[in-house]
Amino acid sequence: MATRRWFLGLALIFCVCLIPALSVDKTNFKTCEQSSFCRRQRSLEPGPSQYRALLGSAKLTADKFEIQLINDKTKVPLLLEVFGLHGNMTRIKINELKPLKPRYEVIDVLVGTPASENLQVTGQDDNTLELSLGDGGQKLLVTGSPFRLDVLSDQELVLSVNSRGLLYFEHLRARKDTLSAKVSSAVGNMWHKVKNLFSSDSEKTNTASENDNQSAGEEPETVNEEETKKEEDEAGMWEETFKTHTDSKPSGPSSVGLDFSLPGFEHVYGIPEHADNLRLRTTESTDPYRLYNLDVFQYELYNTMALYGAVPLLLAHNIHRTLGIFWLNAAETWVDISSNTAGKTLFGKMLQYMQGGGETPQTDVRWMSESGIIDFFLLLGPSPTAVFKQYASLTGTQALPPYFSIGYHQCRWNYNDEDDVRNVDASFDEHDIPYDVIWLDIEHADGKRYFTWDPHKFPTPKNMLTGLKEKRRKMVAIVDPHIKIDSAYRIHSEIRSRNYYVKTKDGSDYEGWCWPGSAAYPDFTNPEMRAWWSSMFSYDQYEGSMDNLFVWNDMNEPSVFNGPEVTMHKDAVHWGGWEHRDIHNMYGLYVHQATAEGLIHRSGGKERPFVLTRAFFAGSQRYGAVWTGDNAADWEHLKISIPMCLSLALAGISFCGADVGGFFKNPETELLVRWYQAGAYQPFFRAHAHLDTPRREPWLHGQTNTDIIREAIQQRYALLPFWYTLFYNAHRDAEPVMRPLWVEFPEDMSTFAIDDQYMLGSALLVHPVTEANAREVHIYLPGIGEVWYDVHTYQKYKAPQKLYQPVTSSTIPVYQRGGSIIPRKDRPRRSSDCMQSDPFTLYVALDLQGEAQGQLYLDDGHSFNYQQNEFVYRKFNYSHGQLTSSSLDPQGTFETSEWLERVIIIGSSKPNSITLHQPDGSETQLEFEYNSQTSVLTVRKPGVNIASDFTMSLR
Numbered sequence: 001m002a003t004r005r006w007f008l009g010l011a012l013i014f015c016v017c018l019i020p021a022l023s024v025d026k027t028n029f030k031t032c033e034q035s036s037f038c039r040r041q042r043s044l045e046p047g048p049s050q051y052r053a054l055l056g057s058a059k060l061t062a063d064k065f066e067i068q069l070i071n072d073k074t075k076v077p078l079l080l081e082v083f084g085l086h087g088n089m090t091r092i093k094i095n096e097l098k099p100l101k102p103r104y105e106v107i108d109v110l111v112g113t114p115a116s117e118n119l120q121v122t123g124q125d126d127n128t129l130e131l132s133l134g135d136g137g138q139k140l141l142v143t144g145s146p147f148r149l150d151v152l153s154d155q156e157l158v159l160s161v162n163s164r165g166l167l168y169f170e171h172l173r174a175r176k177d178t179l180s181a182k183v184s185s186a187v188g189n190m191w192h193k194v195k196n197l198f199s200s201d202s203e204k205t206n207t208a209s210e211n212d213n214q215s216a217g218e219e220p221e222t223v224n225e226e227e228t229k230k231e232e233d234e235a236g237m238w239e240e241t242f243k244t245h246t247d248s249k250p251s252g253p254s255s256v257g258l259d260f261s262l263p264g265f266e267h268v269y270g271i272p273e274h275a276d277n278l279r280l281r282t283t284e285s286t287d288p289y290r291l292y293n294l295d296v297f298q299y300e301l302y303n304t305m306a307l308y309g310a311v312p313l314l315l316a317h318n319i320h321r322t323l324g325i326f327w328l329n330a331a332e333t334w335v336d337i338s339s340n341t342a343g344k345t346l347f348g349k350m351l352q353y354m355q356g357g358g359e360t361p362q363t364d365v366r367w368m369s370e371s372g373i374i375d376f377f378l379l380l381g382p383s384p385t386a387v388f389k390q391y392a393s394l395t396g397t398q399a400l401p402p403y404f405s406i407g408y409h410q411c412r413w414n415y416n417d418e419d420d421v422r423n424v425d426a427s428f429d430e431h432d433i434p435y436d437v438i439w440l441d442i443e444h445a446d447g448k449r450y451f452t453w454d455p456h457k458f459p460t461p462k463n464m465l466t467g468l469k470e471k472r473r474k475m476v477a478i479v480d481p482h483i484k485i486d487s488a489y490r491i492h493s494e495i496r497s498r499n500y501y502v503k504t505k506d507g508s509d510y511e512g513w514c515w516p517g518s519a520a521y522p523d524f525t526n527p528e529m530r531a532w533w534s535s536m537f538s539y540d541q542y543e544g545s546m547d548n549l550f551v552w553n554d555m556n557e558p559s560v561f562n563g564p565e566v567t568m569h570k571d572a573v574h575w576g577g578w579e580h581r582d583i584h585n586m587y588g589l590y591v592h593q594a595t596a597e598g599l600i601h602r603s604g605g606k607e608r609p610f611v612l613t614r615a616f617f618a619g620s621q622r623y624g625a626v627w628t629g630d631n632a633a634d635w636e637h638l639k640i641s642i643p644m645c646l647s648l649a650l651a652g653i654s655f656c657g658a659d660v661g662g663f664f665k666n667p668e669t670e671l672l673v674r675w676y677q678a679g680a681y682q683p684f685f686r687a688h689a690h691l692d693t694p695r696r697e698p699w700l701h702g703q704t705n706t707d708i709i710r711e712a713i714q715q716r717y718a719l720l721p722f723w724y725t726l727f728y729n730a731h732r733d734a735e736p737v738m739r740p741l742w743v744e745f746p747e748d749m750s751t752f753a754i755d756d757q758y759m760l761g762s763a764l765l766v767h768p769v770t771e772a773n774a775r776e777v778h779i780y781l782p783g784i785g786e787v788w789y790d791v792h793t794y795q796k797y798k799a800p801q802k803l804y805q806p807v808t809s810s811t812i813p814v815y816q817r818g819g820s821i822i823p824r825k826d827r828p829r830r831s832s833d834c835m836q837s838d839p840f841t842l843y844v845a846l847d848l849q850g851e852a853q854g855q856l857y858l859d860d861g862h863s864f865n866y867q868q869n870e871f872v873y874r875k876f877n878y879s880h881g882q883l884t885s886s887s888l889d890p891q892g893t894f895e896t897s898e899w900l901e902r903v904i905i906i907g908s909s910k911p912n913s914i915t916l917h918q919p920d921g922s923e924t925q926l927e928f929e930y931n932s933q934t935s936v937l938t939v940r941k942p943g944v945n946i947a948s949d950f951t952m953s954l955r
């Protein structure tokens, strides 16, 4: 939430009350031109690189290859390291050979150091070295002058690095205006060291050219210091002012940048979070995509501005291959995308082709970060799923959510008091609408002191939580990372006395303005601080909490109302002496991590946590769910929730949703209803609303609309077994829950830019209605030789085809893919927990060969016991008139009483008899019904335990 601060902040600071304008104030946020390193880097145009690789300095050790690079202007040497990693991955790092002081390298994001593969130098000429990676299918060509890298896979060029000469590395240097004799001699010494280093190195290897020796050994040209200082200041290298904020830049310029060329690729994706289409646009005439976690008030759509989270992973896809570039850097980052086919019409391309000038389409990507080192991973696929697995091997997979958390969540800013909570809870039952969780926003705490309860509004939180528990429901309360400065507030005084706050550049506790007024920010980069924070979630520390209370981390970009761009000053200081500049994009990840670990800790390590976060980074999937922040009640915001969550899913974060109804503004009823229908088919399903909006609980919009909303939520609950299985596949195998069509149909180019429909797993295609007054939607059903079934009518469609689907206000266009089997629980209940022992129905949708497959995963739904094999993982296979159920993982030992109530076979012919065969040899004739109009066969009461083997034969 962000709006109130304008009332509060403005009222408090200027004593005026303004109505906020309903769009982002772009001047609060920097453009590339206003971010000095972005401006400096962008002013370097493509051309021959200023860098050379000194081939004579090449070294091959057990796990890596290294070589020095030299910039012909600055003469500052860099070290390039190449690590061939298991599973078609390569890691490349570039750092200064001898930086003045260490440069920040990201920690805590990778889940481990991936195993190295064999690297060999397999060829060399005057200007090139050839390295073979892994089994030899991949090659890396290192060109000396100008420096570039080319990656080949099976003889085919898939990617080039620095081929446009945009390698940019601002070496650390002493500040000119403090250039005392001491510093100057230190710098002098450094140059001598550099010189020695180079001459000794070249002596050792004896192959570096004469030229290399000379240039590396030269002293830098003497320049007019006054002149340089002036130039540098103008460029914002030593100090930078934005609006009223000055960044003191104690380390001076330190940015890094690099370009990647992707021949044969016209479609790139990823690098969330942006409110933009799934397919990334070229940025030649706009700002680059920005990755800098920010609390953007009423964000604008279809642009490249930064939002709350950042995952520096970009995917490229064409009909032959998918690949990924993971740029491991947590500082402010900008990504430029250009293409040689952008703007060309199809006719233009054809003309060019016919005239013989058909150049290969190519996309170029340029990364620019403010500090740190260059550290990137090339994920060479070749399939989309291979890239997902490669990325997950680096940053982990989606945490398996507790079952309740994939149900429906009811939130608003704010449920006012315990009575309000009780009434809302009771109204769900009165209107027969399932829900699992009711949420409390910042007003629940005592004066925005998190971990406390307002003594008047929430005097007996345990009674309230017990009441919910009796209904088998949960609560989520907000815990934000800004801590009210108040010596009587225990959390604050403990953090202060333990010296756990982030510091200013001068060493005092960093203070900013946020919800509680004056606030300080715990230094979550400090592992001791995180452990302490985690311990605060213990039941004896967090008073009034119980095991059905879960947590929401908001404002963790971090949001600082009076800070530059509404966030923390970049020269603030963290644990280890690192500047906020270096770690900014990771702050929210650390808050999320410490909170999730706290919930695990309070249960003695037994229970899975649920924590929602607004800010995120690579690896956030390991800690819980993400939502798209403070959206608005507009049709366009509903529409963009799809590509926003798809981009997150591609970047490893599957548990994503958008505020149903829109956070700001008051949705018209039609929009709200459509949003429920769309949200029911997105991974994280929560309604939320701003404090200033009228109440909008599902039953407040007339009987018809209540019925439609109930129906949407019930569809969600019926599919929970399917959702849970998808989450297990995400957790276990890194398969995105919600995925773009092209992931399932990688060779169908017409799917590459589609983002108004998507797949859930490989079985359901969803195309929510996102237009006002819609009478029909245009649907694309992909898959040569495949069929799809409308899940509501069982109508069968041959693919590929474009379909005009008429819709009414209650239609949610969803299609089951022929060849899939989906488990459901079709008895509506109050909450997911109430459905625990309900029986299953299998929906078997036959393909044109009359076959289908599917899976079901289940466990206790809340503990970590599944890691001790307490799970059921089943495989269903329908083939030649036989449905068999077998174990997909025989290690699973979970025992359940859940049973199979019904099997619905869609696209079937009518059998004469159906026999159930069980492992004990028993045979039972089953009753069935056949609808010849829809070709749907309903098999009644197989009655078998869902975890047991069986075969059902149709004759």
Ligand SMILES: *[C@@H]1O[C@H](CO)[C@@H](O)[C@H](O)[C@H]1NC(C)=O
Pocket (backbone or CB within 6 Å): 087, 088, 137, 153, 154, 381, 382, 386
């Ligand atoms: C690596 O790439 C090759 C093709 O270049 C592919 O056959 C192989 O399956 C890939 N390995 C992995 C682990 O993805």
Ligand SMILES: *[C@@H]1O[C@H](CO)[C@@H](O)[C@H](O)[C@H]1NC(C)=O
Pocket (backbone or CB within 6 Å): 853, 877, 878, 879, 880
């Ligand atoms: C399904 O069963 C058929 C017949 O037993 C078998 O040939 C086929 O390989 C099975 N399919 C899968 C995916 O297990």
